[in-house]
Amino acid sequence: MNDMLNADTLHRTAKYFMDSGAAASHEKAMAILGRFALAVHVGADIAASAAKQVALLSLVNLGHRTLLGGVRVIGVPECTNLTTLSSAPTLRLAIETLGGICSDVADSVTPVAVIGDGEAPLNIVTGWRLTWNGWCGGVAPLRDQLRLADDENMALAPMVAAACLMTEVFSYHAGDHPMAGRRAAGLSLWRPDVDWREQSTDEPALGYLPSRLWLIGLGNLGQAFCWTLAALPYADPAEVELVLQDFDTLAASNASTSLLTFPRNVGKKKARITAAWLEAQGFKTTIEERRFGPAIKRENSEPGVALCGVDNALARSALEDADFDFVVEAGLGAGPDGFRGISVHTFPGSRTARSIWSNVAVAAVSVAHMPAYEELAKSGMDECGLAILASRTVGVPFVGLLAATLAISELLRRLHGGATFELISTSSNTLDDVTTIAAEVTTPYSFGHLAART
Known part of the structure; x- marks a missing residue:
């Protein structure tokens, strides 16, 4: 079995037990999840x-x-x-x-x-x-x-x-x-920094929904954005315009973290599978299969609000170069100690995306000494294969969904005159500890909306 394991077949949650030393192989990590x-x-x-x-x-x-x-x-x-x-x-x-x-x-x-x-x-x-x-x-x-x-x-x-x-x-x-x-x-979701058991007196009924969005990245977070949007009470989803941007192909590992991915989808383009699911729910989609980066420029006729869910610092640093009117960027933590982490940034803000992401250099924690990787080396996996496998992050779908609800709620709060933030940071394991930084300047949400179904 070990000779078949690679970055594309790895179960991203099983990796948690490999990286922490709790499992001496991918098979044993999968056996843990099987219980x-x-x-x-x-x-x-x-x-x-x-x-x-x-x-x-x-x-x-x-x-x-x-x-x-x-x-x-x-x-x-x-x-x-x-x-x-x-x-x-x-x-x-x-x-x-x-x-x-x-x-x-x-x-x-x-x-x-x-x-x-x-x-x-x-x-x-x-x-x-x-x-x-x-x-x-x-x-x-x-x-x-x-x-x-x-x-x-x-x-x-x-x-x-x-x-x-x-x-x-x-x-x-x-x-x-x-x-x-x-x-x-x-x-x-109305006030992430207060106790969820005490409903705020100023919470509104959901009356307005975003109608024009550009989704960047269609893995764990991007598919969670789609799952979240599909639950909103659109009277007619066909009136919603969604641009879906991702160049990548689905691997078996995506099924362990991404809500719209099933084994039958492996080998197909992420954007096309996501578009097919959204269209089955009645939404209107446009596919963009170029890699997001500084070369991407939004035309005036295209959606002005972007939801970003990529883990690539270069792409994140270019978010404001594409001429979006407003960007909500969600990110997840990495590694066995940090995979539950959530951060949501909005742009424009007091800091630019480039100032946050252009000089990011996160030292990867070595897991090569863990029994699962030593066993893979003994079974014949070369150093390159081991390095690629070790570099993949631990992932779980429920953290991605929490991040997606926070990101889309930023749009919903702005549509309903609620609090606005340029940063929300927390961990799914410590939701009673949420750090927020209020947005310094906000303007009325004028980027496309529809009345919610009543």
């Missing part, structure tokens, strides 16, 4: 709630990529799929299409998640409730008996709850955070 599982209990109320279905489908899509022991959904009624996150006509079929398993029973050793009126068995090892209210979403241990309104006002709030749940479940299984399963964790 990670989740049982999700839903109630009959999910049949009439788009928000609860968004939470569930997001959880299934995130979970099946990381919890290789399976995501089993208990209590799913026969009902219509009310979301635009899947083209499947029924909720059961949407769950199965996204990699979940519909079931009537769950074992007593698998961690449990509860959505809405779902009822968890009494003899569980550990369990959480997903809950949300307005622009706020999160999870809490079942014993806390915390349940917010679980309303339909803001589709991204249940998505945040799903991503937070995956953060807690992963840490619980991995045993790398002592509070996993014992704490509440969540985020306010």
Whole structure:
């Protein structure tokens, strides 16, 4: 098996256990993930709630990529799929299409998640409730008996709850955070720097949505942007104009981190697979398959707002050269100690993109001494192959989705007169500690919008 392992076949979450020394091979790292599982209990109320279905489908899509022991959904009624996150006509079929398993029973050793009126068995090892209210979403241990309104006002709030749940479940299984399963964790998209359990009195109903966007990079973050946008209540997605820019081809490793990527997509262009998914949900797309950099110039007729989700410093430093009116750039941390990190920058700001990214030189932490890499060397992998493999970052899809909700909420807050930031920085493991820097100058959002469906 080792002679088949390379940067394209590597499971990016399994790499966490290779780089930390917890697994002596990729196979053993995959075996660890194979023991990670989740049982999700839903109630009959999910049949009439788009928000609860968004939470569930997001959880299934995130979970099946990381919890290789399976995501089993208990209590799913026969009902219509009310979301635009899947083209499947029924909720059961949407769950199965996204990699979940519909079931009537769950074992007593698998961690449990509860959505809405779902009822968890009494003899569980550990369990959480997903809950949300307005622009706020999160999870809490079942014993806390915390349940917010679980309303339909803001589709991204249940998505945040799903991503937070995956953060807690992963840490619980991995045993790398002592509070996993014992704490509440969540985020306010209206005020990221305040307690998510205390809804702000000035939160508005979602009335306006961005209509013209340019997405740069269509991997983990870029596909999370698309998943997030698809959940928003557009009356007619065909009125939304999206430019999708990525030159790369999907590899097997992308399926472990990217929400629109499945094994059947391997070998196909990222931009084309992403466009096909968005168009199936009714959106209008234009594909740009050039590498983003200083040579890219936006024409006046093209979308003036960019969402950037690339991990290339050269591309990031050129963001303001393309003549966009406004840019939201999201980035994720790297390495076994930093992969949960999230940062969101906006431009123009007090610092230019070039001043932030042109002189970035991050010293890579060597993992060559870890047992998994020593074993690969013994099995015949050459130094070049080892170096390429070691240079790939640890990745998980739930951190990317949290970053995407923060990035797109920056647009939504500006459309609704909310707080604006030029930096939001946090970690999915410490969402009670969010650093924000307020934007110095903001102007009304005049880059294209539509009224939300009511």
